[in-house]
Amino acid sequence: MGTAGEAKVELIGQWASPFVKRVKWVLRMKGFEYEYVEEDVRNKSERLLSTNPVHKKVPVLVHNGKPIAVSCLWMILFKGLRLAFGPNLLKTRKVLFLKGDEQEEVVKQAIEALDALEGELNAKKFFGGDQVGLVDIVLGWATIWLGVIEEVSDVKLFDSEKHPSLACWMKNFTELSVVKEDIPPRDQLVDYFDKIRNYGPSLPPPPPPPPQE
Numbered sequence: 674m675g676t677a678g679e680a681k682v683e684l685i686g687q688w689a690s691p692f693v694k695r696v697k698w699v700l701r702m703k704g705f706e707y708e709y710v711e712e713d714v715r716n717k718s719e720r721l722l723s724t725n726p727v728h729k730k731v732p733v734l735v736h737n738g739k740p741i742a743v744s745c746l747w748m749i750l751f752k753g754l755r756l757a758f759g760p761n762l763l764k765t766r767k768v769l770f771l772k773g774d775e776q777e778e779v780v781k782q783a784i785e786a787l788d789a790l791e792g793e794l795n796a797k798k799f800f801g802g803d804q805v806g807l808v809d810i811v812l813g814w815a816t817i818w819l820g821v822i823e824e825v826s827d828v829k830l831f832d833s834e835k836h837p838s839l840a841c842w843m844k845n846f847t848e849l850s851v852v853k854e855d856i857p858p859r860d861q862l863v864d865y866f867d868k869i870r871n872y873g874p875s876l877p878p879p880p881p882p883p884p885q886e
């Protein structure tokens with residue numbers, strides 16, 4: 674069991690989830706110790722169902738036995754980000770499940786979002802300047818999962834020539850020790866999301882074993 678001062682902190686997560694990774698990044702950057710509990714999202718544990726009875730999703734942060742509504746926190750942030758950057762980059766995930774015209778429309782929106790982020794970064798190291806901040810953490814999934822989505826969906830979203838600031842940011846972000854130490858193996862992510870694409874989001878086949886914590 675992890676501790677933060679006298680507090681006991683647990684994170685219920687799943688190895689391939691970008692949402693879970695965000696929470697891990699924050700906890701690690703802030704120096705909190707925590708216990709990580711891997712969840713099988715296809716065969717949800719009593720613990721997950723009792724700590725997140727409404728959404729039944731990971732991540733769930735449990736602080737001194739009390740679950741914290743992580744989703745609510747991120748929803749507030751996403752709202753702010755949507756306002757700041759126009760089309761939500763997170764919609765990119767939909768590319769995985771779409772084909773034809775519908776997929777093309779989401780691809781167009783994702784590229785617009787990347788263009789807006791490129792303008793926002795404007796050669797800065799991180800979105801807030803020299804120091805990594807919450808915007809980087811919220812968007813940080815893109816440094817790992819965007820390429821996976823592109824590969825699995827056979828689409829091109831990110832272009833390092835058109836998005837040079839984002840290319841540098843991706844490198845800067847993935848070089849942070851808290852990020853670098855905990856990147857899931859790319860081939861396992863591709864395999865996992867390929868299965869999700871083929872079987873649908875709600876019924877993926879068994880995931881591969883999680884990489885070592």
Ligand SMILES: N[C@@H](CCC(=O)N[C@@H](CS)C(=O)NCC(=O)O)C(=O)O
Binds near residue numbers: 732
């Ligand atoms: N907005 C939610 C999204 C969480 C989410 O979608 N988690 C996925 C894993 S990436 C999950 O638990 N899926 C299980 C399910 O849909 O039943 C949050 O930020 O907590």
